[in-house]
Amino acid sequence: MIEVHLGDITRLQVDVIVNAANTHLLGGGGVDGAIHRAAGPRLLEACRELGGCPVGEVRATPAFSIPVKRIYHAVGPVWRGGNLGEPELLASCYRHCLALARREHMSSIAFPAISCGVYDYPPEQAVEIAVEEVQQHLDRDCEPLRIVFCCFDEAMAELYRQQLDAYVRR
Numbered sequence: 001m002i003e004v005h006l007g008d009i010t011r012l013q014v015d016v017i018v019n020a021a022n023t024h025l026l027g028g029g030g031v032d033g034a035i036h037r038a039a040g041p042r043l044l045e046a047c048r049e050l051g052g053c054p055v056g057e058v059r060a061t062p063a064f065s066i067p068v069k070r071i072y073h074a075v076g077p078v079w080r081g082g083n084l085g086e087p088e089l090l091a092s093c094y095r096h097c098l099a100l101a102r103r104e105h106m107s108s109i110a111f112p113a114i115s116c117g118v119y120d121y122p123p124e125q126a127v128e129i130a131v132e133e134v135q136q137h138l139d140r141d142c143e144p145l146r147i148v149f150c151c152f153d154e155a156m157a158e159l160y161r162q163q164l165d166a167y168v169r170r
């Protein structure tokens with residue numbers, strides 16, 4: 001099941017929220033800042049112990065003061081024109097998060113629009129990759145998993161809705 005939600009990812013009732021982190025995992029602006037503020041200072045301590053994360057991969061922590069089970073810190077690529085492996089690295093973030101959610105027996109996961117803020121990924125292209133990866137995962141895996149695409153603005157939510165419709169119709 002896939003949903004599009006407009007609002008703050010830290011307020012969602014799901015098992016896992018995904019953070020759009022950076023390679024140092026030491027917090028930043030955007031969704032990363034919002035998650036660290038809501039989770040409290042123990043999140044930064046937990047992240048520090050992880051010692052960073054390469055682009056395209058994910059690391060998990062507890063969620064501390066956010067009432068979800070886990071936070072998955074995914075490091076999306078910075079957009080540099082699209083010929084430096086950005087699409088594959090972005091797809092890899094989604095794949096790693098979905099695989100980890102399965103391994104940890106999570107039943108719901110919410111994604112922000114990874115790389116679409118300060119990392120400057122063109123939203124249409126990022127949304128196409130996000131929808132493709134999630135749909136392929138759900139097509140392959142028969143265990144139910146609730147997936148929420150959490151958007152911070154209506155324009156982004158509309159992109160997800162259009163892309164989900166396009167996927168179903170093809």
Ligand code: ADP
Nearest residue numbers: 008009020030031034113115116117118119152
């Ligand atoms: P990145 O560095 O990967 O580009 P950003 O945090 O700058 O990550 O932005 C990623 C997306 O998250 C953007 O579309 C931004 O509008 C959105 N965003 C920012 N704050 C929140 C939040 N609290 N909940 C959900 N999405 C958010």
